[in-house]
Amino acid sequence: xxxxxxxxxxxxxxxxxxASRGFEVVLxxxxxxxxxIECMTPGVYLxxxxxxxxxxxxxxxxxxxxxxxxxxxxxxxxxxxxxxFWWVSRAAVDATDLIFLPGTFNSSAFVESFGLPxxxxxxxxNPRWDLLRPELRTIFADEAAELRxxxxxxxxxxxxxxxxxxxxxxxxxxxxxxxxxxxxxPSDRELMSQFADFEVxxxxxxxxxxxxxxxxxxxxPDLRIVLRPHPSEIAANWEAWTKGxxxxxxxxxxxxxxxxxxxxxxxxxxxxxxxxxxALDRPALCLMPSDSPxxxxxxxxxxxxxxxxxxxxxxxxxxxxxxxxxxYDVQMIGRFRNSMSYDSARLGAEQIMGAIEEFxxxxxxxxxxxxxxxxxxxxxxxxxxQADKNVRGDLFPEIDLAALAxxxxxxxxxxxDSAELKVETCGTKVLLISPRSLPLTxxxxxxxxxx
Numbered sequence: 001x002x003x004x005x006x007x008x009x010x011x012x013x014x015x016x017x018x019a020s021r022g023f024e025v026v027l028x029x030x031x032x033x034x035x036x037i038e039c040m041t042p043g044v045y046l047x048x049x050x051x052x053x054x055x056x057x058x059x060x061x062x063x064x065x066x067x068x069x070x071x072x073x074x075x076x077x078x079x080x081x082x083x084x085f086w087w088v089s090r091a092a093v094d095a096t097d098l099i100f101l102p103g104t105f106n107s108s109a110f111v112e113s114f115g116l117p118x119x120x121x122x123x124x125x126n127p128r129w130d131l132l133r134p135e136l137r138t139i140f141a142d143e144a145a146e147l148r149x150x151x152x153x154x155x156x157x158x159x160x161x162x163x164x165x166x167x168x169x170x171x172x173x174x175x176x177x178x179x180x181x182x183x184x185x186p187s188d189r190e191l192m193s194q195f196a197d198f199e200v201x202x203x204x205x206x207x208x209x210x211x212x213x214x215x216x217x218x219x220x221p222d223l224r225i226v227l228r229p230h231p232s233e234i235a236a237n238w239e240a241w242t243k244g245x246x247x248x249x250x251x252x253x254x255x256x257x258x259x260x261x262x263x264x265x266x267x268x269x270x271x272x273x274x275x276x277x278x279a280l281d282r283p284a285l286c287l288m289p290s291d292s293p294x295x296x297x298x299x300x301x302x303x304x305x306x307x308x309x310x311x312x313x314x315x316x317x318x319x320x321x322x323x324x325x326x327x328y329d330v331q332m333i334g335r336f337r338n339s340m341s342y343d344s345a346r347l348g349a350e351q352i353m354g355a356i357e358e359f360x361x362x363x364x365x366x367x368x369x370x371x372x373x374x375x376x377x378x379x380x381x382x383x384x385x386q387a388d389k390n391v392r393g394d395l396f397p398e399i400d401l402a403a404l405a406x407x408x409x410x411x412x413x414x415x416x417d418s419a420e421l422k423v424e425t426c427g428t429k430v431l432l433i434s435p436r437s438l439p440l441t442x443x444x445x446x447x448x449x450x451x
Contacts, residue, residue, distance in 0.1 A: 010128035016411035017349040028430035032386040039382040055092035069098040077272030102341040125348030132279035143258035154224035156263035160271040164202040197294040204290035205269035274300030283327040374436040384449030
C-alpha cells in the first residue's frame with residue numbers, strides 16, 4: 001500500500017478473505033516490503049499498480065519464486081475510451097501472472113491494448129469497492145455517526161487537483177517526472193496533448209469550486225461545508241484560497257467512505273468519490289465546468305448528475321437536499337454496476353482469492369505451514385526498519401494495532417469466519433496477519449533488528 005486512508009480497509013478485507021482460506025498475509029507500507037522481497041518466504045506478491053517502478057518489483061518477486069498478481073488502483077473510476085493505459089508499463093504486465101480489473105469495457109480494452117492471452121486478465125471488482133456494498137458498509141457506521149455528531153449537517157466537497165496542486169510539484173514538473181521515469185514518451189503528441197488538457201481541466205475545476213464555495217455558504221447558512229482535498233494535494237493551498245469563506249472546514253482525515261455516508265450531499269469535480277457515492281446510495285453532484293476532453297476519461301460524470309455552473313449547482317443541490325432519493329436514474333445505476341464488475345452474489349475479494357487459488361493449484365498446489373507455526377521466515381539481510389521520507393509519513397501514518405485487529409475481526413464476522421487472527425509487526429508499518437504464531441527465533445531476530 002501507499003495511501004493508507006484509501007487502501008488499508010480494502011486490503012484488510014482481502015486479508016480476512018485470504019485468511020479464511022488458509023493464507024498468511026504480509027501487508028503494510030510498500031517501501032519496506034519492496035526492500036525485503038527476496039528476504040521473505042515466497043508466496044503471492046500482489047501489486048497495487050503496474051507502473052515502470054512496479055515492473056522492477058514484479059520481476060524481482062517472480063525471480064524469487066512468487067506468484068505475481070496486480071490490482072490496478074488507477075482504473076476504477078475511469079473510462080479508457082482511447083485504450084491508452086499510459087501509466088501501465090509493458091514490462092510490469094509481462095512480469096505479472098494475474099491482473100484483476102473491473103468493468104467489461106476497460107478489461108477488454110486492456111487485453112486488446114497489450115495483446116494478452118486468455119486468462120491473464122480477470123474481471124473482478126476491486127476490494128476497495130466491496131466495502132461500499134450494504135453488507136460491508138456497516139463497518140463505517142460508527143465513524144459516520146461520529147462525524148455527524150462532530151460536524152452536524154454538512155455538505156462534503158471533494159477536490160482532486162492531483163496534477164496542478166500536488167506535493168510532487170506543478171504540472172510541468174509532474175510531466176517531466178513521468179518522462180524521466182520512462183512512463184510517457186514526449187514524442188507522443190496525442191498523449192502530451194492529453195496532459196495539457198488535464199491541466200486546463202483542473203484549472204477550470206479549481207476556479208469553479210472557488211466560485212461555488214462562498215455561494216454555497218450564503219445559500220445554505222445552516223449547513224457546514226467540509227472540503228476534503230485529495231490525499232496527493234497540498235491542503236495548505238486550499239486554506240489560502242478559501243480564506244474568509246464562512247462555515248467552511250478543510251479537513252483530510254481517515255477514509256472518504258464514512259465522510260460520504262455522514263454528509264447530506266457530496267459535490268465533486270469528476271472525482272472517483274462520486275462513483276463511491278452511488279455505490280453507497282448517497283446523493284452526489286458532479287461539478288464539470290469545462291469542455292476539456294480530459295473529462296471524458298472519468299466515470300463519475302456518467303453515474304452522477306452534472307452541473308456546469310454555480311447557478312446550476314445551487315439548483316441541483318437544493319433539489320438533492322430535499323429529495324436525495326431522486327439523485328440516480330436506472331441508466332446511472334446500470335453504468336456503475338457494469339463498470340465496477342458488480343456481482344450481487346460474490347465480492348471482488350472472493351473473485352480475486354478464487355483466481356489466485358486456482359492459479360496456484362495449477363502450478364503444483366500450496367504447501368501448508370505446520371500447525372501453530374507461521375510459514376513466514378525473514379532470511380539473512382531482512383531489514384526491520386525504514387525511515388519515512390518526503391510525504392510517505394503523511395500518506396501512511398503509524399498503524400494502530402488494536403484498531404486494526406478489531407477491524408479484521410469485524411470483517412471476519414461479516415464474512416462468517418470466526419478464526420482468531422494474530423497481528424504481528426514485521427518491520428516499520430509492515431504486519432503479518434496469521435492464525436499461527438511466529439517462532440521464537442524470529443521473535444528474537446525482530447527484537448534485535450528493531451535496534
